[in-house]
Amino acid sequence: MAAGSAGRRVIIEAADVVKTYTRGGETVYVLDGLDLEVREGEWLALMGPSGSGKTTLLNVLGGLDHPDSGNVIADGEDIEALSSRDLAAWRSRHVGFIFQLYNLIPVLTAYQNVELPLLLTSLDRRERDAQVRTALGLVGLAERLHHYPNQLSGGQEQRVAIARALATDPTFLLADEPTGDLDARSAASILDLLATLNRDLGKTIVMVTHDPRAADRADRLLHLEKGVLLEQERRGRAPRPDGA
Amino acid sequence: MPVPLRYHLRSLVVRRVATALTVLAVGFSVSILVLVLSLARGFEISLADTGRTDNVILLRKGATSEGESGVARDTARILLARPEIAVGGDGRPLATGEMYAGISLPRDTGGSTNVAMRGTVPWALELRDGVRVVEGRMFRSGSEEVVVGRRLVGRVKGCRIGGAVECAGRLMPVVGIVDAGGGAPDSEIWGDVEVLLQVFQRGGFSSVILRLQDPGGLPALQAALEADPRLQTKGIAERDYFRQQAGPQSRFFRIMAYFLASIMAVGAVFGSTNTLLASLAGRTREIGTLLAMGYLPRHVMLGFLAEALALGLMGGVVGVAMAWPVNGVATGTVNWLSWTEQAFSFAITGDVIFQAVFFAGVVGVVGGLVPAVDNSPPSETAGSYPQKTE
Amino acid sequence: MTPWMLIPAHVRRSPLRSFLTVGSVAIAIFLFCLLRTVVTGIEATVSKTSSTRVITSSAVSLFVNLPVSMWDKIRAVDGVRAVTHWTWFGGVYVDPKEFFARFSVDPPSFREVYGDRHPGGAIYLLAEEEWTAFERERTACIAGADIAEKYGWKVGDRIPMQGTIYPGDYEFTLRGIYRTSNASFDQQTLFFHWKYLDEMQGGIGSVSTFTSDLESPELAPLVAGSVDSQFSSSANRCITLTEQAFQAQFVAMWGNYTLFLSFIGGAVLVAAFMVTLNTLLLNARERVTEVGVLKTLGFPDASIGLLNLAEGVALCGLGGLCGVGFSLAVEPALFSVLKAFVPTFSILPETSAAALCIATALGLLSGAIPGVMAARIPVVRALRRVG
Known part of the structure; x- marks a missing residue:
């Protein structure tokens, strides 16, 4: 599968990304000259110990956080050059986020949660309705349109969150431990869903995870350690000395 | 736990x-x-908290305040001769007819207000012993001098030593400031009763105030007043009057x-x-x-x-x-x-x-x-x- | 670009808290309307007076009467159309606590200055036969609709009254119940014949005030000067004021109250502001993650700030509407309570409008702070605030 995507165009390209925090007067390098390429249609898994900067990397790729230096080119656009307003608009078009804790808006129904990102598009009410129903149908929740998040199970909540991420048909999905808060069965079914999206709809997915079973499902696995990425030795290849 | x-x-x-x-x-x-x-x-x-319980204010029957009341001189003469009246230090009976009127005076801050003007006797402080002259002196008998309550100072024009208040076309010089410790006289102007009756062209008093010889003698006095139909007068303890x-x-x-x-x-x-x-x-x-x-x-x-x-x-x-x-x-x-x-x-x-x-x-x-x-x-x-x- | 549906969604999901917020604004606005209406009611006694009437009273004070002999002399002044007089009676009806104003007047001239014979229209509204009955009978009286209602008086009833300033036992026969056409005049006064009073007292020969009705308003200074100078040297020095200036004296006595009431009104609104600001800040605190999610989805900072602002305006505006609505609903009931203290009590459209503006301003102010905070918080920090 990895070989299958190798020839496609690069959709995200991060080069020499540095991100630091100051903690107690000391500068901590969370990302230390990190390089990364993600190709269209690829499902990439990122693993790494707690605090290794996985979430920071996702935030940088998704245009939520700015690196201290380095470039992120996504779909041909240098997102570091965008103003925060343009960046917000860029996110709404290109990125779908999936969080560990789903982050649904509790006061809105499943339907309304999925409709939320569509309000940022030029779609009219009827078109939005069609999109919402399609997205919720895709995640298997066509029967739960008007349930509130607290009336859904964790797995169902995560499905709504995935539907929300899909609704605008973004260029790529960023998933931060999407199965981290779920029991094994729900987790497996969420992974099945992601696999379907990746395989059948060609969705590009960058997924951070702790769970080796989740990582196993991805095309490619990278390890984040000490601020740089190391290729996993899973398929017997030698780690690539990226970002040295 | x-x-x-x-x-x-x-x-x-x-x-x-x-x-x-x-x-x-x-x-x-x-x-x-x-x-x-x-x-x-x-x-x-x-x-x-104004007034004493053994001071009695005599008003015309039906009147609810000194301003409404009237006591003719003849009636007053009878009342001032009552045996219940206490006697002061120099043998003087502690009782007098008084006049009460509101007069319109300019406020210091602009506009005008009605101020209570009380015609009384120069030795009124013996009768109302809660009141002290804190500045200047008491008015003189038969003069147009007045003393003003301390709370009027700074609120009503002319209410200060050396000032004067205008009353019915006359300028009455202020010679003293009295302090009643927060009581009603703090907002009153006092002058000689006979002079004020003339100024206001009144034939009779508004009320009569007297000190009881026997502090518990009010009911007896009230009964005596009730019994005399000529008087048409009622008595009320000074303290109760102000409370009302x-x-x-x-x-x-x-x-x-x-x-x-x-x-x-x-x-x-x-x-x-x-x-x-x-x-x-x-x-x-x-x-x-x-x-x-x-x-x-x-x-x-x-x-x-x-x-x-x-x-x-x-x-x-x-x-x-x-x-x-x-x-x-x-x-x-x-x-x-x-x-x-x-x-x-x-x-x-x-x-x-x-x-x-x-x-x-x-x-x-x-x-x-x-x-x-x-x-x-x-x-x-x-x-x-x-x-x-x- | 703004996810408006979040506002009703939040309101629906915390009905108790939404109710409490709306309620506290409604209460503040209700109090504001109430206090403001008391103030405007007092002010109305001045502002709606006629400009063709001037009032002559003793220069010494209102407690000092003028001789009735002045009547003819004032009538003779150029520019005066008609003159009538009022005399404060005081008196006790049943109990000293049952207080309302009682005046003795001269009915024929009273009718010409204030009644149906006035060319500019009547202040005191009575049927013609009621006026005639009032004029004809020496012990007749007329009473305002508010006190007639309070005591259950009907035309023909006998009303006993004990004199205080003018001792004696009086008995009036009610011959008319009037309403007034003008907010400056209350409906809580009893009028009877001055002649009856004069007779009972064996000739008092004096009155409290004279009211002169002028041929035109411009004549007021001229007439006032002419009347006052006529008596300036006599013991009965008088002062002639326009009806407005005369009433203003009474309002000046209330001066302290109006300032005081306005001050209280201000404090009420500040307290309401604290409550709404607090509520919106607490709401914003709970919704930090929501802000993070909205920003992640690509909603611009400005929309998110606007959302907070709009929520503030919606809650406070709703509170304002409830407050004004409630005030209008209980207006008659409040008047019956406040009758003894204020001449009129009617909530002016200006007061309602001001109340709604204030409610909106409360919303803007208390929505702005959390709004700016939400707009400014970096998305990464907002998302970190989970759990």
């Missing part, structure tokens, strides 16, 4: 913005209560205070309930921890009430503190019964503070009732974000 008081009080500190805003909201309500109550109290003090003069208005002030305060209390209760509900919504995990540690639900509930009470009491203290600057500030109103200016000061007395703090405490506890009873995670939290750790 005791109530986890420290935890609750601590949480007020942790959520200090919410606490401060709630305390301020309660505080503003309390300060209004304090303001109006101290107004009522100041007004009452300016009248209710304050009555309707101070009742009005108190009603106003409690009316405003109770409506504001509802608002304040709404506010503090809201704060506690919101803070509960963010604390379900903390409460869960308390319960897991073995605290019983009712302990947590009591703790919430204590927290609410503390909020209320802090509001009470803040409210009293916010209102405090008005304490002693001079103001004036028109007395509804005499239609004359009654100057007085806001008085934040102990009982006012007690009422205010009590009120604040009640607001606090009532505000805490709903959140406390509802301390199992309230419905509001059902919709909030999952309270889970990463």
Whole structure:
């Protein structure tokens, strides 16, 4: 599968990304000259110990956080050059986020949660309705349109969150431990869903995870350690000395 | 297992913005209560504590105030010869006819007001022994000199030593300032009764005041007056008279205070309930921890009430503190019964503070009732974000 | 671009808290309307007075009477169309606590200045036969609709009254119940014949005030000067003021109250502001993650700030509407309570409008702070605030 995507165009390209925090007067390098390429249609898994900067990397790729230096080119656009307003608009078009804790808006129904990102598009009410129903149908929740998040199970909540991420048909999905808060069965079914999206709809997915079973499902696995990425030795290849 | 008081009080500190805003909201309500109550109290003090119980004011039957009353000279002569009258130091009977009128005088701040003018005798201070001359001297018999109550100084034009008040076209020189310790004479102008009767072209007195020989002799005097149909006069203890003069208005002030305060209390209760509900919504995990540690639900509930009470009491203290600057500030109103200016000061007395703090405490506890009873995670939290750790 | 549906969604999901917030604004606005209406009611006694009437009273004070002999002399002044006089009676009806104003007047001239014979229309509204009955009978009286209702008086009833300033036992026969056409005049006064009073007292020969009705308003200074100078040297020095200036004296006595009431009104609104600000801040605190999610989805900072602002305006505006609505609903009931203290109590459209503006301003102010905070918080920090 990895070989299958190798020839496609690069959709995200991060080069020499540095991100630091100051903690107690000391500068901590969370990302230390990190390089990364993600190709269209690829499902990439990122693993790494707690605090290794996985979430920071996702935030940088998704245009939520700015690196201290380095470039992120996504779909041909240098997102570091965008103003925060343009960046917000860029996110709404290109990125779908999936969080560990789903982050649904509790006061809105499943339907309304999925409709939320569509309000940022030029779609009219009827078109939005069609999109919402399609997205919720895709995640298997066509029967739960008007349930509130607290009336859904964790797995169902995560499905709504995935539907929300899909609704605008973004260029790529960023998933931060999407199965981290779920029991094994729900987790497996969420992974099945992601696999379907990746395989059948060609969705590009960058997924951070702790769970080796989740990582196993991805095309490619990278390890984040000490601020740089190391290729996993899973398929017997030698780690690539990226970002040295 | 005791109530986890420290935890609750601590949480007020942790959520200090919410606490401060709630305390301020309660505080503003309390300060209004304090303001109006101290107004009522100041007004009452300016009248209710005036006069002696063994001084008797004689008014015409049917009259409710000296301004309405009239006592003809013939009647006065009979009254002043009553055997019940006490005798003063130099053998003089302690009784006199007096004249009372409101006169229109310009205020220092512009506009005009009605000031009570009392015609009396130069030795009136012997009769009203709560009143002292604090500056200058008493008016002289037969002169147009007047003395003014200390509260008129700075409020009414000409009311100072060396000034003069205009009355019926005459300028009457002010020769003294009297202090009645907060009583009614503080807002009055006193002059010689015979001179004033002429100035006002009146044939008779307004009232007669006398000191009883026997402090308990009022009922006997009243009976004697009743028995003489020529007199058409009634007697009332001086202290009761002034208390009556304050009555309707101070009742009005108190009603106003409690009316405003109770409506504001509802608002304040709404506010503090809201704060506690919101803070509960963010604390379900903390409460869960308390319960897991073995605290019983009712302990947590009591703790919430204590927290609410503390909020209320802090509001009470803040409210009293916010209102405090008005304490002693001079103001004036028109007395509804005499239609004359009654100057007085806001008085934040102990009982006012007690009422205010009590009120604040009640607001606090009532505000805490709903959140406390509802301390199992309230419905509001059902919709909030999952309270889970990463 | 703004997810408006979040506002009703939040309101629906915390009905109790929404109710409490709306309620506290409603209460503040209700109090504001109430206090403001008391003030405007007092002010109305001045502002709606006629400009063709001037009032002459003793220069010494209102408690000093003028001789009735001045009547003819004032009538003779150029520019005066008609003159009538009022005399304060005081008196006790049943109990000293039952207080309302009682004046003795001269009915024929009273009718010309204040009644149906006035060319500019009547202040005191009575049927013609009621006026005639009032004029004809020496012990007749007329009473305002508010006190007639309070005491259950009907035309023909006998009303006993004990004199205080003018001793004696009086008995009046009610011959008319009037309403007034003008807010400056209350409906709580009893009028009876001055002649009856004069007779009971064996000739008092004096009155409290004279009211002169002028041919045109511009004549007021001229007439006032002419009347006052005529008596300036006599013992009965008088002062002539326009009806407005005369009433203003009474309002000046209330001066302290109006300032005081305005001050209280201000404090009420500040307290309400604290409550709404606190509520919105607490709400914002709970919704930090929501802000993070909205920003992640690509909603611009400005929309998110606007959302907070709009929520404040919605809650406070709703509170304002409830407050004004409630005030209007209980207006008659409040008037019956406040009758003894204020001449009129009607909530002016200006007061309602001001109340709604204030409510909106409260919303803007208390929504702005959390709004700016929400707009400014970096998305990463907002998302970190989970759990």
